[in-house]
Amino acid sequence: MKKKVLGAVAAAAVATLALTACGSGGGSSADSAKGEISYWLWDSNQLPAYQQCADDFHKANPDITVKITQTGWDDYWGKITNGMASGTAPDVFTDHLSKFPDFIKTKQLVPLDDAVSTDKVDLTQYNDGLANLWVGQDGKRYGLPKDWDTVGLFYNKKMAADAGLSPAQMASLSWNPQDGGSYEKAIAHLTVDKNGKRGDEAGFDKNNVAVFGLGLPGSDAENAGQTQWSFLSATTGWSATDKTPWGSHFNYDDKRVQDTIAWWASLAQKGYMPKLETTVGANAPDAFGAGKAAINANGDWMIGQYKGYKGIDLGIAPTPTGVDGKNASMFNGLADSIWAGTKKKDASIKWVEYLGSSACQDVVASKAVVFPAIKTSTDKAAAAFAAKGIDVSAFTEHVKDKSTFLLPITDNAAKVAGIMKPAMDAVIAGKSPASSLTDANNQVNALFSK
Amino acid sequence: MTTISSPKAGARRRPFNWRRTSAWVLLALAIAVSVLPFYWVLRTAFSTNGSLAANSASILPADFNLGAFKRVFGLQTASEAIAEGGSGASINFFQYLLNSLLFSSITTAGAVFFSSMAAYAFARLRWKGRDGVFTLFLGTMLVPPIFTALPNFLLVKNLGLLNSMLGLVLPYLFMTPFAIFFMRQFFLNMSREVEEAAMLDGAKHWRIFFQIVMPNAAAPIATLALLTFMGQWNEYFWPLLVGTSEESRVLTVGLGVFKSQSPQGAPDWSGLMAATLISALPVLILFSIFGKKIVNSIGFSGTK
Amino acid sequence: MTTLTKHPDPELSATGRSRKSRKSQKRGKPGAGFRGIGDLKIALLFIFPAMIGFVLFYLVPTIRGIYLSFTEYSILGDPEWIGVKNYQQIAKDPLFWNALGVTSEYVVINIVLQTVLALGLAILMHRVAKSTLIRGALLLPYLMANVIAALLWFWMLDYQIGIVNQFIEWVGLPRVAFFGSEQWAIPTQALINTWRHMGYTALLLFAGLQAIPNTVYEAASIDGSKAVSTFWRITLPLLRPVLALVLVVTVIGSFQVFDTVAVTTQGGPINATRVLQYYIYQRAFNEQDFGYGSALAVILFLILAIVAFIQMKFLRGNQSDLD
Incomplete structure (x- = not known):
């Protein structure tokens, strides 16, 4: 008797479970170029620079608002993975070379090739080699470079x-x-x-x-x-x-x-x-x-x-x-990637392209926190560092001399x-x-x- | 010292016994070890982070300052925070506090209520298979939380409830084996007379349970609720797995994150201690109000 | 895990008086079974919510966990049946054996320290101080979350500027890398846990001591028994059921140490604090290997079941010498 009752309850519970499990899950609506998109990064030192980029971006695209969340490195990747599993990952996030292969493997990133060709993003504007780092084994591009470091x-x-x-x-x-x-x-x-x-x-x-x-x-x-x-x-x-x-x-x-x-x-x-x-x-x-x-x-x-x-x-x-x-x-370089589960793909693409453009990277350069990926912005960053009395040639010479490895x-x-x-x-x-x-x-x- | 000094203690008591004295010294030592660290938390929280290293042994706060608390509550700008040795990162402590309160209250209310119902059925109703089912329920106490945590994580994920308050509270909402056990024990000892009288009047079990049994069980329910609430407030592992979004992150998890916020992981000690203090505050308040109840409930109901 | 003191016979009160069918009032063997369905319908309603919780969050996960342990599964994909391969790998996984070793070390240090200190405190309280205030003060650490206890000591035991090392240096001893050195990392974790639980365990034992009738002591003192021998001959044996329960609970809890490790050493230095539960967490959540993590969890479960069984047998915790 006991077993029967228990079994019945269990069966019922499992059945409801299966039903709800089927009911949930994806089904993204139309890719909208409007609304609020979320953007994550881990370095708090860079937050002010990117906040300004977001504000400028909103001025140029009043339909889109970017909400930036900063999370420390230790916590960042767990949160992203968990978010991907739960459907709450950010639309756009700062990506790292050691992490993005796993994301490609599990199909969590949006390929950017179409966007790059339609919007004619100039991949040669970046420092040599940076853009190609973000091409997966499948030949597709999963990020636009934002900065580099030595x-x-x-x-x-x-x-x-x-x-x-x-x-x-x-x-x-x-x-x-x-x-x-x-x-x-x-x-x-x-x-x-x-x-x-x-x-x-x-x-x-x-x-x-x-x-x-x-x-x-x-x-x-x-x-x-x-x-x-x-x-x-x-x-x-x-x-x-x-x-x-x-x-x-x-x-x-x-x-x-x-x-x-x-x-x-x-x-x-x-x-x-x-x-x-x-x-x-x-x-x-x-x-x-x-x-x-x-x-x-x-x-x-x-x-x-x-x-x-x-x-x-x-x-x-x-x-x-x-x-x-x-x-x-x-x-090493970072890039901005778009999560495959985003409901605002078009807006996200716009934001990533903006992050990868000199408009934003010059802003980052002016804050003298990192070296932006775009060559001309890199020079501006070096100048900004110099204005603060910091000689950064020890870092930039590696790029000039091509004495780097990946x-x-x-x-x-x-x-x-x-x-x-x-x-x-x-x-x-x-x-x-x-x-x-x-x-x-x-x-x-x-x-x-x- | 006061409570009913038992006759046997009096019988063995001798004045100026060195044993007695040393017993008191040992006890005082144990109390010091238990309580003094809290002073150190206080002292550090009111210190300026940058001055801690230089004044690491000073008994009073190093460079008395409320910056750490401001930092925790996000009242400082990033640059102010960095200047004081913080990370400049925004940690949403108010939100975490609220999440912790929600998580602990909802699970406590649910677990205590539903467990009391089940306990009533286990203690007062006669039905076939009762003891078998009860043993089964009790057996879950032996299941290590991590064992069920992995599948439960997947379940919550499949339900699409990851990173939501609902997903966070679900596993605790319907019962905890301890709560059932605790309440069943009480119901077994409760006098039957009132119930029987009501029964003769033709009252149904529902009415008896809600109008007679539950009000009579107010005291143990309060104790159980207190214990459950404190346990939930301190819960870490499950919220760590399931609650990573701002809407579902609780204080304990937030504290761990706070520790590793600064670039390359140097702890902002004064900020961290201020955060620790704030996280402990609700439990400390509960304890100062219900301290006696909590202390006396242990022994009757010890768990974990 | 409760009711150290009051334990009435449930059968007696439950079967003693039946309501629906007074005819069937029989007292025979307890649990001899009820006739008919009794209150089954209403009982099902009463236990329904708890049953949902039990089935959904205990029973099904247990089955699913065992199933997953035979699969290869990353959280972003689908499980793939691989038979006992996970278990075979565990058998030759040095990190698993290391985890088992350091966890055991933690359990032993923790249990010995905690039980001895708590027993001492309980006896002290029983002898000289029954004040609620004192008991409250001793209970204070237990009210803190593990995470808080860990962070608090992480700070106080810091190698460079922690107060404890300042004190150690002031005394004239060399500083101790409490969290950084391999020898100290596990004892430090155990000390933190002992600090948090000492007062609580002492209160449990204190309650047990209070349950021992005074007459026993009086008889002993008439016999001229000395305090020490009273302790060994009378107190300890009579306290055994309580002690057994406390031990079972602490041992099982200690095997699942996680919180303090997760917020302080995170498995390090090297592998010194990579305890079982942390290793499971690392494999399942950091490295996205849910199958392997589940297999490890099954093994932890088995270990706990065996330990609990042995302890109960060995300590005969369910019987008291008082009866």
């Missing part, structure tokens, strides 16, 4: 001067994986312990360091060492994947990258860089701002943050030259990060040798062999 060395000018390092010297450091070259020498010399002894002096107490030569922002396995070690390993001729974009085989088992990582991890053991365990909950730029680190390698989107620290005379140097005698930087663009990015992060952390923390990355690499490649 990596440089932020350093404390006063500390460098005290250590006898001139800006010219800082700008011409060199590196190799064996002894670290003049890059390591500078880092060691800039490291000072509690007794005032420098890192390269006898009697240096590596367990009581007051100022670290190099800051540690974490191992950043998620973005293949973008701001930590990628600019070094690239000079050895190593590349993260078999091909870029759309690689399907990772190369963390290569001795060249393992040597680079081993060298980098050794800085922490020598006391020139904070130990990974002391950086939980702390933050490398803030430590730099508090005078606890002399050099921070970081991306150009952090210029505003570094410049904002009071009492710090900020110097910016290009990444050190490496094994091949040149310097290098990862070249972030690995592959499928399974989240799973790759899930495997690589602990593995990389273990090496940086000195718990495992760099050769242990081979094992992680095998796990990563197994993801692609399915």
Whole structure:
């Protein structure tokens, strides 16, 4: 009896469930070019610039209002994925190269090819290579570039001067994986312990360091060492994947990258860089701002943050030259993509095109927060930075000299990060040798062999 | 110290016993450990973020300032916030507060009411299979929430209710095994006489339940509602999965987000502590009003 | 998980007096069954809403969860049946075994610390202080959400500027990377949880202590029993049912540690705090592998069931020596 009753209730419940489940779901009405569209981004520093773009856009298109929502990076992607599943994702959002392959795979993005050809968007106006990053394996375009970034060395000018390092010297450091070259020498010399002894002096107490030569922002396995070690390993001729974009085989088992990582991890053991365990909950730029680190390698989107620290005379140097005698930087760019579930496709396309036009990118340039994707806007941004007293040539020269390489663009990015992060952390923390990355690499490649 | 000092304590009591003294010292220590962190939250919340590092050991707020609270409530401009060490990001705390209130009240009302009904059926009505069904219900207490959370997430997604308040409250709305168990226990102990009298007058079960049983159960229902409300207020995992939109994000989830808002994840400690304080406030208020009830209900009804 | 004190026999009160058919008033074996349908119709109405909740959000999800564990499924696609492949992978997944290890470490530290401290506090309260105010103060941490407790301690235990490390340094010891070092990460999580639950557990045990009749103690003191031996010979055995219940609940709760990890270390450093539930969350929601996540959840469920079963058997929690 009991079972019967229960079974009946369960059956009824499941039936209603199935019915409602069928009833819900898509069915977008006519693609309207009117109304309010939502736009998400994660960098709060850029919010004012894009808010102004949105206001200008609304003036030019009174029918369309753009509602901007900013959400921190950690939260951003979960919210987007969840939103896609629930039908509440934003119409347009700032997209990242490491994330968009998964979105293409699950058909969550609107191809922009038709719009680009009908509206005659000039793809050559962008810095070379940026526009093509956003073409998927299916040959379709899923984003219009909005900005680009490279990596440089932020350093404390006063500390460098005290250590006898001139800006010219800082700008011409060199590196190799064996002894670290003049890059390591500078880092060691800039490291000072509690007794005032420098890192390269006898009697240096590596367990009581007051100022670290190099800051540690974490191992950043998620973005293949973008701001930590990628600019070094690239000079050895190593590349993260078999091909870029759309690689399907990772190369963390290569001795060249393992040597680079081993060298980098050794800085922490020598006391020139904070130990990974002391950086939980702390933050490398803030430590730099508090005078606890002399050099921070970081991306150009952090210029505003570094410049904002009071009492710090900020110097910016290009990444050190490496094994091949040149310097290098990862070249990454963001784009704006349209979610496939949007109910206001036409309005969204208009907004994306506006974001990708010089009208908006010049506004972004004038705020001097990042480098817009359009060449002429990039120059304007450099001028805006210069007007603030910041020399950004360390970042722009990579683009001019074409000394850049790309972030690995592959499928399974989240799973790759899930495997690589602990593995990389273990090496940086000195718990495992760099050769242990081979094992992680095998796990990563197994993801692609399915 | 007051409540009915039992005779056995008096019997064993000796004046100026070192044991007694050390017992009090230990107890005081435990209370200090329990309560002092809250002072530190207060102290940090009223500090200026930028001054925390330099005055990390000062007992009083470092650079007394209400900026953290303004930041939490979005009363500061982005540039002011950044200048004080905030992220400049907008966190919609008022909205989260409202969401938390809605989520906790709706689920509490639903769960307590429907569970009481079921508990009545389990305690006072005679029907075949009653004990079997009750055991089955009780068995769900052993099911780890994460186990049902994955499919429930999918269910809510299929219903198109992801990121909505309705999707958030649904799994808790109809019952919680604990509420049924708690109320059933009370009903079992309740005197039958009034009910029987009403029955003889020809009253139906519905009327008996609503007019006699429920009013008589006001006290345990209040206790249960309090416990449920506090539990729901503190809930994190389910809202984390289902409520990511502004309309459905609750305070606990918002707090976690607040922590990772600034560029590269440096916590805005004073802002975070101010937010923590505000999030804890409703429960603290409830506790200060119903403290005695809550304290005394534990033991009779401990869960989790 | 409740009613540590009052536990009347439900059968007695339910069957004791029947209303509809006074004829069938029989007292035989409890639960011997009712004749006819009794109040079935009205009872169904009463339990209907709860039944919806039970079926929709407990029963069906349980079945669906088991089904999903045999599939490969990302939330934006359709599930694909792959048999026991997920389970085979789990068997050789080092992160799963790591998660099991660190979760167990957490459970052990947590349980030992929490139970000992709570028992001590309960006895202290029972002996010297029964004030509601004191009990309220001890209960305060429990009223905070896990998330709040975690953030509060994340701040106080911060390596650079946390007050605890200031104190440690002031005493003359080296700073401790509570959240950053592999050795400390799990004990720190357990300490946070102990802080939050200590007072609450103490109150539960306190209630248990109060339920022990004074006559037992009086008899013991007449026998000349010392305090310590009274504790071991009388208090502890009589407290056993309560203690057993508390232990079962805390162990089961501890196995599901998530909130504090999620807002502080997020599985790190390296894999030191990648506890089971966090790992499940990571696989299912960050990496969109719902099938694998479900399989992990099934295993967690089985572990909990086994642990609860063993505990109940071992502690004979449903019987009291008092009877």
